[in-house]
Amino acid sequence: MQQGFFRVTLVAAALALVACGEAPQDLTGQGVKQDGAPYAGVGSSQYAQTGWKVGDKASWEQQLKARAQYGQNDYTRMGTQP
Template sequence: MNTRTVFVALSVLALAGCSEPSQELHSAAEIGQTPEYTGTGSQFVAPGWTQGDKASWSRELTVRTQRGQNEYNKTN
């Protein structure tokens, strides 16, 4: 191989490392998934949450955040 071919090959490899995949958010319809609040059909769910009820899902996330993920509540 001549020097020029090696240089071109290394340049192509170096530029390929500079690319980055798209970080756009996709909706559930684009991905082909159902929304999280619809559940999995399992009988093992948190008490107070009804599968398929978006308002129930939202309340459960709020309660979970306040109980377990709020550092202010943990320290006081």
């Protein structure tokens, strides 16, 4: 009985120590390209909204506000108010 308890305790201690040895998971040094600013565009203006100027943050924010107000607000799209 004493030996069984000792073995179980030894295995539990070994598992606890193995769990502490995990390697850090970070992106530095792996050649990962970070995203640029969303208002910088993708280089092609083929799919760009009219009125938006590539690289202009204020214009980008204005387009997002307009899209949220007129394109995604069901009350203004249907012409009914709550």
